[in-house]
Amino acid sequence: MSEETAQQLTDTDAAILSWETWDRVKHTERFAIVAAVVFVALWSWLFARAPITSELGGYHSLATTILIWSVFAIGFNLLLGQTGLLSFGHAMFWGGGGYAAALVSLHVYGDPVLMLVVGTTFTLLLAALTGVIALRLHAVYFAIITLAMGQLLYYLATSPLRPITGGRNGLTGIQLEPIFGLVYLGMPLPGIFGTLWVNYEYLLVATVFVLVIAFVNRIRKSPYGLIFRAIRENEQRVSFVGLNVWRYKFAAFLMSGGIVGLGGSLMTIESQFAGLGSLYWITSGEVVIMTVLGGVGTLFGPVLGAVIFLYFEGVVDGFPIVGRYWLLMLATVFTAIVWKYPDGLWGMLKLIASRIRSSVEDNP
């Protein structure tokens, strides 16, 4: 890659820790992937077991759950942030992938990789089916028809499909087989790896997380992703330059649905359960809140949003006195953020960082 060699050449004469190097590096594709790897490598430890930070009340299984929800939010953000389509029915992909993964493990074989593949494939089909209908509509109409589709699926799973989905009880008794026939996901990791990542399951989740980040980052940096953003800005102009808008929207919808389904299957592996809650529209609402809170259209914003949301739901909820106000606090933060910083917390952090930096640069 020519980009790489150029970088190495300039690296030699510029100081390693200068703003110029940082500006160049932070926009490279590899930087995002390295950042994601470092993040997942330290995340569980920092959240649940590190000396000071774990005092906040995090625990390992919540750390894993947060990574999985992050995949959900990243997938959702691929549609909302890139093409500007707000779906209020993404729970259908999350729950659909979860149920498909659960069913394949119950009736065929419980290899986690097989579950991921089947879950993702199922949601891709579902996204193709629903996308054909929903993508004819715009804005609020689109939000509502996706909501309607998600809810229809929820009610289908509740009653007519009860023999398959288990109705209100959900699907339990999911047996996980060793991954590729080698090792069980619940097995603890040895030594320092055990301290950092606890078990193989975290490794699997972390790997999927990094792959999803890499994939979405590739889309964002590609000319293809640029067209998504052009559609968000002005659909009509994109069609005037001769591009088939519908095709791009459909592709974005498929990719988004597929990633969310991947997340949903991971959730089934993590909880060994698939339930109706995952299909309910509140779940769609939650992912909207996470994504918008973190920062629509940013790569790591949804991850930040997922961390905050699930921290409130999973930890603050248990605090004495303030615990019962968790949803009120979260909703207030959410509203304030949308009101003042439409780019979310990530955008807010960026703004603060750039202010600090400019003040540092002005007074050396």
Next chain:
Amino acid sequence: MSLLESAVRFTYLSLSIASVYILVAVGFSIAFGTLKFVNMAHGALYLFGAYIGLFVAFEYNVGGSLGAYSPVGLDLGFAAALILVPVVVFAIGLVMERLIANPFYERSLLDQLLVTFGILLILQEFVAILVGRGGFSYDRTGWATGTIPLPGIGTASRWRIYVIAFTIVLLAVLYAFYKYTDYGLAVRAGTEDAEMVQMLGIKISRPFALIFAIGAAYAGLGGILGGSLFTVHPEIGIEILIPALLVVVVGGVGSLTGTIVAGLLLGVTFTATTRVYPEMATASLFLLAIIILSIKPTGLFGKEEVTA
């Protein structure tokens, strides 16, 4: 039950449900169609209507933060609540228009949707913390209960008939307001071209605020009527919002006729499915919406393509 009696029963059941849907949807549709403002917090107005009505009319022992002061309520009777609620919610609507809608008219549809969704959640949690998450139900007084005898056919629920009649009157008033008053004319003109209306020297913000608050009052009334037909708990605001949104988009945003037709359609579908397959009653509304929107993406009476 004779065939005729069950037909009558079916009619007033579906019409009373449709009435609640329409009352809530109409305000949302006006705000969206006229002011170009998506107001998810509209659900909170229904919620307020239901709770204010409850505590104006009766006294209840409540949970939550107010639990210590139980019983809470004015105990003025149901009729007083029916008069007071629209007035109070009208005022809330005016405040909401000034404080929430006004700063957001120029922002994108998405921002409006998200902010008002957040506000809906805040208000809902606020109610839940004040009076607890438990449910209440209206115990209606004598004139609003019992049955009306229909000669030769059987009986009909008195209160449901009142709800239907009440809704018809309210819709007629709204229609007259739109068609025959200067304010209504200004609103209609403002829908077409707000800038032009302002250039003609009409202060458009006042009729807009008025129509917004009227929509709010209707949702508040929907709250007290719906609250007396179904149950009252903090999540009803979000729960009613879904059928109301379906009514709005199926009917076509901004169309009064569309809202009424879609409300009736959804009410009939809901009641019919409840009889045949109760578990899928709500689902049938979604299916209906999907079918209609697939055939006509702008809703039954929607005119133009809505783009954001």
